[in-house]
Amino acid sequence: MIGLHEVGHRHEGKLRTPAGHPVPKGEPILELHSLRKNYGAVEALKPATITFLSGEVHAIVGENGAGKSTLIKLLTGVITRTSGEILWCGEPVQLASPNEAISRGINAVHQEVVLCPHLSVAANMFLGDEMNRRGLMRKRAMTDAAQGVLDDLGFNLPAGAVLGSLTIGQQQLVATARAAMRGTQFLIFDEPTAYLTRQESEQLFRLIRRLQSEGVTIVYISHRLEEVFELADRVSVLRDGTHVGTRAIGETNEAELIALMINRTIEQIYHKEHFTAGETLIEARGLSGPGFADVSLTVRAGEIVGLYGLIGAGRSEFALGLYGRHRLSAGEVFWQGRKVEIDSERKAMELGIALAPESRRDQGLCLNLPIGLNINLPVFRRLTRGLTINRAEEAANAERQIRDLKIKTPSRRVLASAMSGGNQQKIVIGKWLSHGAKLFIFDEPTVGVDVGTKAEIYRLFSRLLEKGAGIILISSYLPEVYELSDRLHVFRQGRVVGSHGYRTASHEEVLAQAIGA
Incomplete structure (x- = not known):
């Protein structure tokens, strides 16, 4: 060896x-x-x-x-x-x-x-x-x-x-x-x-x-x-x-x-607001696809449904199948009670589904474009009059999201590549807020962001829930998904191996299911 x-x-x-010149240990x-x-x-x-x-x-x-x-x-x-x-x-x-x-x-x-x-x-x-x-x-x-x-x-x-x-x-x-x-x-x-x-x-x-x-x-x-x-x-x-x-x-x-x-105190970081669950937004029945099999779950308005598991357990693969990026091989999807076929990302967006992907730099951002353009990408059709983009509306929408999300930048014209990880994540999230989505899929939303930015993202979750949206939260960080999810599904080897209500299982039980102990 x-x-x-x-x-x-x-x-x-x-x-x-x-x-x-090496120095002695402790010097x-x-x-x-x-x-x-x-x-x-x-x-x-x-x-x-x-x-x-x-x-x-x-x-x-x-x-x-x-x-x-x-x-x-x-x-x-x-x-x-x-x-x-x-x-x-x-x-x-x-x-x-x-x-x-x-x-x-x-x-x-x-x-x-x-x-x-x-x-x-x-x-x-x-x-x-x-x-x-x-x-x-x-x-x-x-x-x-x-x-x-x-x-x-x-x-x-x-x-x-x-x-x-x-x-x-x-x-x-x-x-x-x-x-x-x-x-x-x-x-x-x-x-x-x-x-x-x-x-x-x-x-x-x-x-x-x-x-x-x-x-x-x-x-x-x-x-x-x-x-x-x-x-x-x-x-x-x-x-x-x-x-x-x-x-x-x-x-x-x-x-x-x-x-x-x-x-801030640690209690303020993981502050959890509970809302009365409303209508069922999406129901998956026995979905199978690349990397996952026979997954069933529902998401209602006003609730966070957490997906936990080790990387490669099938959580992200399921989310991409639900979003239309990967073709399903089995199962049914119902959107607001109506059976639908989500065979493309465009169809998902038209229904009102938004995805903040796991890799923000590779999948969630156009790094060589300014912050403002990134924020407005999903809504440019709405900002266009004929063949011309309404520059005033474009600027106003971008500035509003930058202000509301507290994105730290001197200008909306700064390139996304120049921003810190936390601010890049806020841009990924911010671009969907004007879209009017009803279901938000957040895949590892706080990877590489500080505790202060985490608290801001969690408060954003509460704002979305209060407006009647539903959230699918995917995280490898157990404290996060455990403390925030109204219902928690545990994935292992592409399948759901456990489902729990809010704090109805211990950390140890959830982790044991995830690793198969």
Whole structure:
């Protein structure tokens, strides 16, 4: 079995050693003194002083827009600081480029995978450091070496597979393996479990503990506070671009961290409003299709129907079949009591069904278009007079949704690609609010968003329910779907294996059904 430090990038398998001077465990390895970043008149990161210790797991928490992404970009050399000082192993450094950061052993695993989907897993792991002999790439040697690393890490992934054929979570593990084998001393994880199954998350946690035991410093950025308390030694909180405090993990609690981040209590985050259920909006009877079989459920006006299960359990596949994206092979669908055939997404939209998909960047947004155009995409026919779009109505509708959803942007003309994950999710949701839909399907609506944005999305759910809409909520995050669903259906291997009313089953019972324990 090939260990991490036995895999080379060049020169017949010799590991490239990062530059810099290792420091003893528990001593400062990276120090930020009054670090600041301005974009014109906007202060993205206000003077921040944070010390990272060698061999620790140091969590960073904060709302979207708090400065976490800016901090990552500064540490990895993607952007340069406006002022302040960075010390690496006690010596001033510039970190003026990604190459400089990598050469010192500073690497990052980003929330959105930034690898090449058309290349193999092995090719991505060795990207930029390919093995070659006499000018010829040694593909077989790279595949064998990459497979050894994946096996050593406990990642059940094929090195020869095309990256794009893997799930988003599996691609995230490939990015993690790539970073782990590059001679890293300081590794940043940005929302690493957002798309991982429970099993994959456990594999990642084992790797983090292993790297820490080998002296690697881990920076762990996550909105899931339970993960912070499971992994971290210390946690730093950012709010509005300001570092508001660092705590030893044993000297704080979830309530204190939330108060530091957003000045709200945890009870306010998962606030649940109950409405009297109205007419049945949709009824599925024995639906089967790609990835799911014999699924029956109903959704009534004023209620949230939750679908829980591990990634790949069939929840999203069922939703896409119900929405007309995938053709059904069996079963019947009734819309407001009338049998219908939803054989296309257009038919679903015409009936009044809206979908906020699992992958907002790939399926829910046109990243190269402005925010306003994204918000208005489903209603441009309504905004058109003859062959001309009514620009005043278009602007008014976009501005109203931006205001109501509290999307943080200086203008509706800003590209969607420039927005944070939480604001992108608000755009995906906002584009359906003017459509007049009656049934909303939300697939992983709070992946990668902070607790404050979660609270805003949950309040939006309440507004929709109050107006007589129904919601199908799909989530891999059990506390979310458990606390919000009026009825909860548990999926495993493409089938519904359990159904529960509001809080009629425990977390343990729901999880046991999902994993087949």
